[in-house]
Amino acid sequence: MVDLDQVATLDLGREARRGYPEAVFCAGKSVDQLTAIAAEIGRVGQRTLFTRADPAQAAAVLAQLPDAHHDAEARLIAWPADPPAPSGGLIVVATAGTSDLPVAREALLTARHLGREAELVVDVGVAGLHRILAKLELLRRARVIVVVAGMDGALPSVVAGLVSAPVVAVPTSVGYGAAFEGLAALLTMLNACAPGVAVVNIDNGYGAGHLAAQIAAAVPAEPAATTRDPADG
Amino acid sequence: MVDLDQVATLDLGREARRGYPEAVFCAGKSVDQLTAIAAEIGRVGQRTLFTRADPAQAAAVLAQLPDAHHDAEARLIAWPADPPAPSGGLIVVATAGTSDLPVAREALLTARHLGREAELVVDVGVAGLHRILAKLELLRRARVIVVVAGMDGALPSVVAGLVSAPVVAVPTSVGYGAAFEGLAALLTMLNACAPGVAVVNIDNGYGAGHLAAQIAAAVPAEPAATTRDPADG
Amino acid sequence: MVDLDQVATLDLGREARRGYPEAVFCAGKSVDQLTAIAAEIGRVGQRTLFTRADPAQAAAVLAQLPDAHHDAEARLIAWPADPPAPSGGLIVVATAGTSDLPVAREALLTARHLGREAELVVDVGVAGLHRILAKLELLRRARVIVVVAGMDGALPSVVAGLVSAPVVAVPTSVGYGAAFEGLAALLTMLNACAPGVAVVNIDNGYGAGHLAAQIAAAVPAEPAATTRDPADG
Amino acid sequence: MVDLDQVATLDLGREARRGYPEAVFCAGKSVDQLTAIAAEIGRVGQRTLFTRADPAQAAAVLAQLPDAHHDAEARLIAWPADPPAPSGGLIVVATAGTSDLPVAREALLTARHLGREAELVVDVGVAGLHRILAKLELLRRARVIVVVAGMDGALPSVVAGLVSAPVVAVPTSVGYGAAFEGLAALLTMLNACAPGVAVVNIDNGYGAGHLAAQIAAAVPAEPAATTRDPADG
Amino acid sequence: MVDLDQVATLDLGREARRGYPEAVFCAGKSVDQLTAIAAEIGRVGQRTLFTRADPAQAAAVLAQLPDAHHDAEARLIAWPADPPAPSGGLIVVATAGTSDLPVAREALLTARHLGREAELVVDVGVAGLHRILAKLELLRRARVIVVVAGMDGALPSVVAGLVSAPVVAVPTSVGYGAAFEGLAALLTMLNACAPGVAVVNIDNGYGAGHLAAQIAAAVPAEPAATTRDPADG
Amino acid sequence: MVDLDQVATLDLGREARRGYPEAVFCAGKSVDQLTAIAAEIGRVGQRTLFTRADPAQAAAVLAQLPDAHHDAEARLIAWPADPPAPSGGLIVVATAGTSDLPVAREALLTARHLGREAELVVDVGVAGLHRILAKLELLRRARVIVVVAGMDGALPSVVAGLVSAPVVAVPTSVGYGAAFEGLAALLTMLNACAPGVAVVNIDNGYGAGHLAAQIAAAVPAEPAATTRDPADG
């Protein structure tokens, strides 16, 4: 097994400092590296999400943390498997199309594992406007709405114009040609003509779920009273 | 006065060949060049639009064609001043915001001077969705709808999803930052999740009005029976 | 089988609202998702096109709709297999090169399945100008011309300058290097020096065929007199 | 005076529907158009912000609404002049440099006029890390932190890693060369290695202040019980 | 006067080494710097072109070299004023539109001052194809054709497909929106579907004229038998 | 076998019209299409180059034209196999690095099959300047020099500054990161500080060889006295 010190510096103080658990970005990490990291996490017993895990990476993590929950579509592994009891406001995750589902599920599960209640609404893009209008009552109950859309990325503008809650907009790489792997949707969202749209990176379901969980927190999670973080001086 | 042969090759056969009159793109042309061109157009008596004319350029054209119609906001000069009697279907030009008006008026006037009935709907962007929904009856009477929008450029997708007519989408350079001078709106429109969206260049009100006039023609304008066009062989 | 409600919100009112049938964009959808969608479409008996279907996706759709028509080159599945009787004006689809054929066929078949007569002209790019000039008579009979071109994307400008009908320009990703996956052709078409060019997304044969069908409609397809569309208020 | 119906469709139902007042984006609007809009707003007595007002535009608005508050650095006009009594959590607005101040002030004033308590921290960029670390206690009291930065745009990543509250990141066009008018900072923020960063458009202080106000709302502003919004069906 | 050694290292060996005279790129040089450079050129009596000279820069050069030829439209100053007697093949310079004339004239004059016969053809863009076809006989007499075009930049592809001579393609910044200051035309030309197209920088009339002069040289200009160029070893 | 009329319009008049033979761009063509095209070329006996042929495509062509010459590294097939007797001036093809060889060989072979003498110089990039300086005598004997370079693309500027002949610059996709698949080298070459650089598309060895052959022609190839080309009028 590789020596953990040679490959990673786990941020074990993160939950204390920020109020939310560590996450391990699996893309670009070798199976050996993930094995060492997962073993250490199991050893210290720290709540952790593993994101963007391909099948081989997921297998390596699950070998060390066999009781973790793995959602293959979302490429997410949560350990421990059960999310904490929900607190704070409701999060609604809505997708423009079916192809946006993997990213939407990553957001949904992240929000739940960070302690929020979260619901999913699927395939309500603006080409058939009645679909999102039919969900207005649910949308207006949410403390924050995550809107996931590729291609023209127009749905967040429309949703933000209908509600008082903030919208977290996630552009996806769904589309082709001048969608430029999600760039078109990203620019649309950054230029939303309705205020109240918070944009995250293309396909960044994890970041959207995390941000939504922070926004919907009943009161902001307090960092632990005592912390070893040297940055605190 | 400059020698016309040294600066331009007027396409006097265009109306015969294409069914629509010549247009002179003023940007980048000197006052002397426009004077020579306008004088020749007056001499041969050919219906012409002058587009993107700044005040000095407009003055030069009007000096030669004093009975022309000049719309300063649209930067357009039409000669003769009166449009032909309308034929074909109705064209509706809709804007997302007030700042899109110069481009929208260029489209509106072009369509009228090419022989179509055209109506204007202003400031009905998706941030307040009820505004465009309130115009549905008018939109559904149109043979083609020109939608002019900057920033997120989301309005054409929404309109196209509500009607059977084709939509001509005109991105504008309205916005700032990641609007990138209209690029964001352009990409949005090219990726419209509703089919039936025809995109033209950023701020190209003239092109949109021309295209709409062709689409709404009762029957396509026939080229004249006899033509000197050497390309016809 | 996956639960359809969890993966898609079919727009069954689209033909009533817009006058043209639903289309299912297959890219990014799983075989399980497409199976559920195709089964539902078969159940409700709604005319549908499936676009951008790779072989595995096509097999899943055909398993549910065995009497559908599948064109592998165009990656298109039409159900029912036979297009409706044609109405409206003639559509001509012209390609600059042989490599543009898959996109051109997608446009051609879409136009036919949306109820138009459509003809194909192949490999008439501007490097040998006599090839397109030899087709002038056919081009001038069309109500709308779809021009499909990669690389320099110059053909739509040339065609638009020769006819009175509008041109739907489809840039393709054919080319290499500074073609930038179709961006060069896209920009060329957006800047066509001849007016009357309607641009759609790179490789978007479906969108081009749909737009052409709308333009060539005898009279615009009327939405059904009674509709359940909640957006109509 | 221009006819208001010809230039704008005011969204008078916005405060009822969304819980926050209307805003008028002044860029691209003529003095005549702004005069008509401001007069109407004064007539109906609706709380409004005017954003991105250059001096001539500001003068036109103030001529109609002489008791409005004008902040020239932020290019913002608020009417009525006094913000509502603050509710909800604290917003801290922090800038990386002095040149980011106009955008930061636009965010600060927007948040206050939307009913939040907001404080400003200036010139605490990462080149001298001790400056932001010295503000940790204040930052940790905030319900949401707006971080305004140009050039490398690195400050939001650093701040987000130190607190539990969400960070609204505003890239600015401060910089030169490969800053590409704010694009570099925008990309940095979209790729923040710390989760919890909500990105808005380049130089979009208004949007950041609005989003922060929504996040820091005690409970989400409720839309009025009865509303005329046709989109509600 | 500034010390020449502090601002420039004139390449007095260039005509000996390359067979073509020195050129001074004026953009970005101060009037003082150009004064020093022009004075030195007059002193050593070396044939020189000054390119991209704005009026103040031109005045500074002409003050030192009063018998030079200045073409304001082309922003070019040639000293001595008279071109050498022409040798080699014919160069034809053709423009797509009137607005391309400044760049075309820069190419035309450069070619003449480098010793070639050169003729100008104006405003023969592809929107009216008969215009370029009417010039076929002249084009086929040329040893090389310089084609200057903005917007869609389609003319070089068409010309190259009609002749055996090479085409030097010069994209111009004529256009707007998605012309992206000449980028669209540049990409079109780089992707010309007809081989035989040599592309130079946007608006680079000087470079095009120089390249054409080299191509049309009767035999390549020989470097002087003896040369002091240290690079020759 | 597919029907040739359905997939291609061979330009059999090209050699008569342009003086150089037809070329078939294989990328994007199916094996069936290439089989039909190659069979027709064999039937009419027209000299042809097949470019960018992958192994399966090459096999299909060779099955129809078994006596053709295939250079796998250059992905080029020439039929007939032997180039014509050389005429005109010498062409030198120089590469910056070893990885540029496939593109360089495509240029070299194209030039030879179009009737020119051509020599290859390998791996003489500017990082070791003595390598190109050692070849000065050969370079100065050339009528035109093709310079093939990736990464920084600096070699054409250096070569053009040393000789009187024109330089055809071919950027390659060799490199990584900010080479952006050849974009960096392309921009370098378009901005060459030495005049006399003709740029072609990234990796376009064929186009470079063709252009060089035209430049080095003893006298331009004359189109046949009688031609059926309808474009001639």
Place this chain on the structure above:
Amino acid sequence: MVDLDQVATLDLGREARRGYPEAVFCAGKSVDQLTAIAAEIGRVGQRTLFTRADPAQAAAVLAQLPDAHHDAEARLIAWPADPPAPSGGLIVVATAGTSDLPVAREALLTARHLGREAELVVDVGVAGLHRILAKLELLRRARVIVVVAGMDGALPSVVAGLVSAPVVAVPTSVGYGAAFEGLAALLTMLNACAPGVAVVNIDNGYGAGHLAAQIAAAVPAEPAATTRDPADG
């Protein structure tokens, strides 16, 4: 006068922490802000450079620090006016052209005011290679060479290939068209085929001079033994 605390947080510990003095980036700062900053700097007596000062900004600074040195071409103000006695190795600053001089002088003066000996070599671009080769002896005496170039940006590759010292490459915005305001030169330098090239931002003469001073330091400047920097923990 504005309150300094409201506009800036001076990094008075920077010289202690980093060994090099504070610099004030003037672009985007108001005259009032610069007045307050300059006054404070004069009060605490801290060595400071003011960069990118336009004439009005320079006047404001000089009003507070009348004994400062102002170089208008470099837009730089140094206070105190005299650089410290030089230590460390020699820095050579070389420019490709005359138009690169403002950036080169900013680098030269920065290096001198940070305590290094620095010499300037002007207009030695690769179009006339003998010019840089004539300076080889000087270049080889340098501890580090700053190479300033626009357009093709090829000079750093050539220089780096000739010496053992590192090269700091500064792309400039000199050029036009596809130079894209320095992007072309920037990419060239990032892809330099010779190793040993350190790239800084476009037109960043200050950064280049600072970096060169650090590289040429005899031994790295030591931070003061005692420091109040809270980041040190």
Place this chain on the structure above:
Amino acid sequence: MVDLDQVATLDLGREARRGYPEAVFCAGKSVDQLTAIAAEIGRVGQRTLFTRADPAQAAAVLAQLPDAHHDAEARLIAWPADPPAPSGGLIVVATAGTSDLPVAREALLTARHLGREAELVVDVGVAGLHRILAKLELLRRARVIVVVAGMDGALPSVVAGLVSAPVVAVPTSVGYGAAFEGLAALLTMLNACAPGVAVVNIDNGYGAGHLAAQIAAAVPAEPAATTRDPADG
């Protein structure tokens, strides 16, 4: 075996001229080409690094140079296997994340094989600021620090602000979406708000290690007194 003269011009004078050994960039070279190159290097006994070698390329090199050192993660082969005895100052290589390790190791090993002492610090990105602050003492002992980071690329700005040594910043392609294969990190680093940051190409660990070795040289490596380099004149 291929003829070496046909594929490469080894720069055997490089160590004499520049003071650092030759490197062979393996990407894009065939196994046959690498075999010929490695054989020649073994024959002349010249110290060489092979960079970016995939497994098949590495095997080919090792077959000729079986006693070489191969680091698969860094894709680097060093021959001879042992680095020279270290001289000069300490180099510290720090990574923001675990996924940056392959690039970091390429830099580390390059620096060592060029004769420097080098240490590695892993996974100290700014999301957990205490991690880099914990390494301050080591960082301040370094003569130069190589910082390797993807995603937001913020670490070099932070490090440069804490030390007096120059920082070599290496953007990596780690990330997704708007990371644009390392472009985001590259732009961040070019715009670092702290001076003293030297940027190299994306993923260019070799270049970073080489540059760092030059900076940390005790005194610059002297070229051999006598050299055959013709560029020296």
